[in-house]
Amino acid sequence: MLGTLTVRETLTYSAHLRLPTTLSKEEVKDIVEGTIMEMGLQDCGDTVIGNWHRRGISGGEKKRLSIALEILTMPKLLFLDEPTSGLDSASAFFVVQSLRNIARDGRTVVSSIHQPSSEVFALFDDLFLLSGGETVYFGEAKMAVQFFAEAGFPCPSRRNPSDHFLRCINSDFDAITATLKGSQRLRDKPTSSDPFMEMATAQIKSALVEKYRDSKYAKMARARSQEISKIEGLEVETKSGSQATWWKQLTTLTKRSFVNMCRDVGYYWARIVIYILVSICVGTVFYDVGYGNTAILARVACGAFITGFMTFMSIGGFPSFIEELKVFNKERLNGYYGVAAYTLSNFLSAFPFLVTISLITGTITFYLVKFRSGFSHYAFFCLNIFFSIAVIESLMMVVASMVPNYLMGIVTGAGIIGILMMTSGFFRLLPDLPKIFWRYPISYISFSSWALQGAYKNDFIGLEFDPLLPGDRKLTGDEIITKYFGVSVDRSKWWDLTAVVVILICYRLIFFIILKMKEKASPFLQEIYAKKTLEHLDKRPSFRKVPSLASSKRHQPLHSLSSQEGLNSPLH
Numbered sequence: 001m002l003g004t005l006t007v008r009e010t011l012t013y014s015a016h017l018r019l020p021t022t023l024s025k026e027e028v029k030d031i032v033e034g035t036i037m038e039m040g041l042q043d044c045g046d047t048v049i050g051n052w053h054r055r056g057i058s059g060g061e062k063k064r065l066s067i068a069l070e071i072l073t074m075p076k077l078l079f080l081d082e083p084t085s086g087l088d089s090a091s092a093f094f095v096v097q098s099l100r101n102i103a104r105d106g107r108t109v110v111s112s113i114h115q116p117s118s119e120v121f122a123l124f125d126d127l128f129l130l131s132g133g134e135t136v137y138f139g140e141a142k143m144a145v146q147f148f149a150e151a152g153f154p155c156p157s158r159r160n161p162s163d164h165f166l167r168c169i170n171s172d173f174d175a176i177t178a179t180l181k182g183s184q185r186l187r188d189k190p191t192s193s194d195p196f197m198e199m200a201t202a203q204i205k206s207a208l209v210e211k212y213r214d215s216k217y218a219k220m221a222r223a224r225s226q227e228i229s230k231i232e233g234l235e236v237e238t239k240s241g242s243q244a245t246w247w248k249q250l251t252t253l254t255k256r257s258f259v260n261m262c263r264d265v266g267y268y269w270a271r272i273v274i275y276i277l278v279s280i281c282v283g284t285v286f287y288d289v290g291y292g293n294t295a296i297l298a299r300v301a302c303g304a305f306i307t308g309f310m311t312f313m314s315i316g317g318f319p320s321f322i323e324e325l326k327v328f329n330k331e332r333l334n335g336y337y338g339v340a341a342y343t344l345s346n347f348l349s350a351f352p353f354l355v356t357i358s359l360i361t362g363t364i365t366f367y368l369v370k371f372r373s374g375f376s377h378y379a380f381f382c383l384n385i386f387f388s389i390a391v392i393e394s395l396m397m398v399v400a401s402m403v404p405n406y407l408m409g410i411v412t413g414a415g416i417i418g419i420l421m422m423t424s425g426f427f428r429l430l431p432d433l434p435k436i437f438w439r440y441p442i443s444y445i446s447f448s449s450w451a452l453q454g455a456y457k458n459d460f461i462g463l464e465f466d467p468l469l470p471g472d473r474k475l476t477g478d479e480i481i482t483k484y485f486g487v488s489v490d491r492s493k494w495w496d497l498t499a500v501v502v503i504l505i506c507y508r509l510i511f512f513i514i515l516k517m518k519e520k521a522s523p524f525l526q527e528i529y530a531k532k533t534l535e536h537l538d539k540r541p542s543f544r545k546v547p548s549l550a551s552s553k554r555h556q557p558l559h560s561l562s563s564q565e566g567l568n569s570p571l572h
Contacts, residue, residue: 002256002327003051004263007044007065011035014069016252017336020243031072039068039098051323053265060091064098071102073243078102080111089117096120118160131169136208139217151211153204168208171201249337253345260324261349267320268353271313272360278310279361283368290370293466296480302369303455304426307388308448310361312421314392315413321397322406332519339515343508350393358386371459380458380493384451387500391447392417394507401514424448429486447503454496456481457489 001010011032019028036045041064049065050056057065063083070078083099084092096116100123103109113120124141137144144165145155155164212218244252261267286302289295328342362382371381396413403409423433423443430449433439443449460477467475481487 001049001062001065001069002260002324003049003054003056004260005256006046006048007041007057007061008032008036008046009259010049010065011068011072013252013256014336015072017244017249017331018073021245021248035068035072038071038101039064040094041065041068048263051264058091060087060094063087063091063095067095067098067102071107074107076107078107078109080109082112082114084113084116084120089119092117093119093123096123115166116162118162121160121162129165129169131205131209134205134209135212136169136205137165137212137217138221143217147212147215147217148208150215151208153208169201169205244337246338246341249341250345250348253337253341254348257324257345257349258352261320261353264320267317268350268357271316272353272357274313274316275310275357275361276364278313279364280368282306282310283365286365286369288368288370291463291465293468293475296465296475296484299369299371299459300426300456300485302365303459304424304452306361306365307384307451307455308421308424308426311385311388311392311451312414312417314389315396315410315417317393318396318400318410318413319406321393322400322409325400332515339512339519343512343515346397347390347508350390354386354389354393357389358382361385372463377458380454380497384454384458384497384500387497387504388447388451391500391504391507394504394511397511398507398514401511401518420446421448424452425486426452431486445503447500450496450499450503453487454493454500456485456487457493457496461489461493 005013012028015028015032019031023031036042041061044057044061048054048056049062067078067080067083070080080099083095087095096113099109099111103125116124121141126139127141127144128138129136129144137147139147145161148155148165148168153164153168155161282302282305286298289298289302324346331337332339332342359382362378362385366378366381371377395416396409399409399413399416400406403412419442421427423438423446425443430439430443433443460481463477464474465477465480467473478489482489
């Protein structure tokens with residue numbers, strides 16, 4: 001979720017992305033307000049979610065907002081993965097109570113949950129306990145305690161049932177208790193008949209699985225399943241993740257992204273301030289550079305700094321883009337919209353900011369340095385900056401799609417941009433670059449090379465400069481950039497600008513292709529991950545039906561108090 005948006009805005013944008021376009025604004029608003037009421041988010045409806053520089057809603061409210069996003073389209077079946085993780089007892093209870101209300105509204109809620117409190121456990125209708133891929137219990141939650149008691153593992157009084165169930169089937173307790181050493185006082189205590197003192201977790205789990213398989217609880221579960229399957233009209237209605245048109249998705253994404261960029265200080269506003277300061281510095285350092293012989297190198301250095309280092313500052317917005325990309329990955333996985341709509345909307349929403357940066361930077365530096373006068377030269381100067389910054393942002397988008405975090409992305413992006421700048425023709429002339437690799441193809445795919453050539457032509461062609469020695473003829477701009485800087489004047493500066501635009505488009509296409517490939521490869525990678533996970537779990541002793549010899553030897557008789565604390569203290 002975007003931290004700059006309010007709860008109501010987040011739900012509204014999600015509704016516009018997913019609900020049918022035939023719905024009116026009032027109908028969409030009613031659905032959003034109803035969802036807010038249903039999840040108890042009225043008090044924080046106009047509060048921002050929160051990010052690194054602005055405090056927002058609480059963790060429990062974020063969980064409920066995540067659930068609210070999923071129930072906007074009124075799904076008949078809702079899957080949730082540990083919705084109470086990281087929450088305190090009160091917040092967890094409120095979240096599960098909200099889920100219970102959804103279930104009472106005629107919808108099925110399936111949720112994995114870890115160590116619920118006794119109050120939360122009391123809200124469950126049915127309980128499904130799994131261990132190592134095997135069913136330990138499936139049936140009414142209130143009957144689970146009775147089943148464990150009948151199986152020989154009764155839940156001690158004043159203990160949370162969920163903690164007791166976890167103790168019976170989770171091998172992590174074995175790993176913990178193996179490190180505990182009984183004191184001499186504990187060794188003198190008589191051995192208890194508690195089953196936890198005599199059996200390993202694998203044995204307990206195996207006994208529970210066998211007991212459940214032929215129990216009345218299993219028969220009741222099978223009978224309920226057969227009864228439900230005979231009811232007509234229960235076929236699951238399959239729907240796409242979004243029912244909105246592509247144009248609706250594009251406009252909604254563009255608006256949402258633009259609002260996020262306006263409110264996130266780190267996205268563009270901080271860069272605009274830095275660009276203004278750096279532009280003033282450049283303009284005053286190269287102020288009224290003139291047409292003397294020394295001005296030749298000054299103009300070249302100034303042009304290289306503007307097209308290279310100043311555009312390099314655009315990587316400053318990378319962390320904010322990473323956060324936005326995380327939202328895209330989640331929403332795309334849920335089928336909210338396509339890759340094409342997202343890629344285009346990102347450019348359209350950033351367009352006003354890029355124009356602002358280009359005009360501010362171009363105006364300050366162009367008129368302070370006093371490059372070649374004329375509106376066409378000024379327009380080209382600003383356009384060159386605009387497309388160079390856009391190329392940097394597009395390149396960083398490609399990097400973001402391939403790296404795991406923003407720190408790796410900044411390091412990788414800075415390295416790539418550094419290489420492109422090194423082959424721009426300023427640090428070493430283009431004709432002098434090694435032909436293999438550096439001249440062909442690196443300098444040709446480097447936006448810095450084309451942007452700098454265009455900047456040279458825009459500033460030098462048509463001007464004359466003083467000679468090195470008095471009395472010699474004046475040097476023309478064409479002669480300077482051709483003989484001294486290895487720039488061909490056979491192509492116009494607009495050709496060079498077109499090359500920068502082509503590189504920009506190529507980077508956007510690469511970004512699009514990478515996202516599409518990840519989308520297509522995701523099911524395949526998930527299948528491999530699932531297989532590897534199961535292979536790993538099969539190697540754990542508690543997931544075997546018969547514990548290993550080492551496991552059996554390790555579990556010595558334990559202290560009688562261990563059954564009250566849920567821990568096993570080996571006596572040896």
